[in-house]
Amino acid sequence: MADRTDDELAGIVDVFLDHSRHARGLSEQTVRAYANDLGQLVAFASGRGVDRVGGLGLELLRDWLWDADHRGLARSTIARRSSSVRAFTRWASESGVLAVDPGARLRAPKGAAHLPRVVSSDQVRIILDGLAARAATDDPAALRDVAVVELLYAAAIRVSELVGIDVLDLDRERLTVRVLGKGGRERVVPFGVPARDAVETWLERGRPVLAARSDLVDPGALxxxxxxxxxxxRGAYRIVARVLQDLPGEGPSGPHTFRHTAATHLLDGGADLRAVQELLGHASLGTTQIYTHVSSARLREVYRTAHPRA
Structure with missing residues (x-):
């Protein structure tokens, strides 16, 4: 590859974002995070008189992270920025844009360790009973909402996987659904009878009503x-936020709560860790192991509140 060190940094960042989106098949959410972080880097570098990719060095990257820390940004934000820029400089080095990788030695504070939010089995039942009561009126949005939450919890899928499901991805006889996970990895996951019933009711009585409201309806979308x-x-986030807003407990109130909850309940019920890894679509077993910590934390909390000599 010809020497590109004199190319504009902003232009090379755009090439990297296109590569991440199309060649690597990263999710749009990940690409947006890269774009935001690297856009901040481009602005910071320009303020230091660096507009060409060849001027990107380790000291500049360290100054950028130090500036973020000095302005009080969260450690998790700084860690994410570090990860984004290291992905960029690694790609630039491997593709020949840069002779060396200036981000290889970059270090940032690790984000604060937070266990994912998990709701109890009783709380899940209360949520679903409340949604079912709303759906009994045949309100199409309520029928959709109960099907969304049932499937999120039953299949332990990511929100991006949920909204990408087509009707033809469902196998209602075998109780499985095909989803497209991170990095374009496809997998088939099981779900239960209650989720199937909720989805079938939505397809029969709710979806046709909402489909009639638009000329741009996607005929395949579940x-x-x-x-x-x-x-x-965003729509899925709003649905879940509404059902979790009045629930006791701290932590995020997004769709991942039901994914975390399903994984923890499976392990609590004796499921094998590697089986849960496959269900969740984790590339690394270490990612799945956080749910063993969640189970241990819940066990300790139960002990503290129930044992007379805790």
Whole structure:
């Protein structure tokens, strides 16, 4: 590859984002995070008189992270920025844009360790009973919402996987659904009878009503938004946030709560860790092992509150 060190840094960042999106098949959420972080880097570098990719050095990257820390940004944000820029400089080095990788020695504080939020089995039942009561009125949005939450919890899938499901991805006889996970990895995951019943009711009585509200309806999409188009990630977040907002407990109130909860309940019930890893679509067993910590934390809490000599 010809020497590109005199190319504009912003332009090389755009090439990297296209590569991440199309060649690597990274999720749009990941690409947006890269774009935000690297956009901040480009602005910072320009303020230091560096507009060409060849001017990107370790000291500049360290100054950028130090500036973020000095301005009080969260450790998790600084750690994410470090990860984004190291992915960029590694790609730039491997593709010949840079002769050396200036980010290889970059270090940032690790984000604070937070255990994922998990709700109890009783709380899941209360949530689903409340949604079912709303759905009994045949309100199409309520029918969709109960099917969304049932499937999130039953299949332990990511929100991006949920909104990407097409009707043809469902096998209602075998109780499985095909989803597209991170890095374009496809897997088939099981779900239970209650989720199947909720989805079938949505398809029969709810989806046709919402589909009639739009000329732009995606004929293949399993879940639709209130205006009839395919349900998006933000729409799914709003659905879950509504059902979790009055629930006791701290932590995030997004769709991942049900994924975390399902994984923890499976391990609590005696499921094999590697089976849970396959269900969740984790590339590394270490990622799945956080749920063993969650189970241990819950056990300790039960002990503290129930044992007379705790």
């Amino acid at each position: 879940f639709l938004g209130d205006r009839g188009a395919r349900l998006g990630v």
